[in-house]
Amino acid sequence: MSAVTQDHLPGLETVRRIVVPTAGTPRAGTIQERFEQFHGANPWVLVELERITAECIDARFATISLGMLFELVRYSYGRATLGSGDFRLNNDFRSRYARLLIELHPEWAPRIEVRALRTD
Secondary structure (H helix, E strand, O other), rough: OOOOOOOOOHHHHEEEEEEEOOOOOOOOHHHHHHHHHHHOOOOOHHHHHHHHHHHHHHHHOOOHHHHHHHHHHHHHHHOOOOOOOOOOOOOHHHHHHHHHHHOHHHOOOOOEEOOOOOOO
C-alpha cells in the first residue's frame, strides 16, 4: 500500500523543516521558554488549533480538550509527513495553547478545559 500524502495542508513545508533534538538531549529552559520558541518557529500550529476549535464550537461541543485537539493535529500532520520523523508536538505545550486560545477568543473560555499550571 502506498503512503497517503496531504500536500495541501497549510504549513506543511514548515513541518518538514522542523529540527528535532536527538534523544537524550537535555531540555533547555522552562516549559514557557520552550513553548515561546516552538510557537515562534511554528505559528501554523495555533492557526490549526483555532480552526479545529472553531469547528468544535460550531458542532456544539460542550467542552474542548487540548489533548483531543493535539491528537487531531498530530493525526493530520503526522500522516502528511509519514516516514519523515520530523513532526513533534510536545504535550507540555497543551496548557500554553489553551491559554493562548482563550486569550485570543475569550468567548471560547467556558468550553476550553484549563488546569492549574505546574512549575518546571
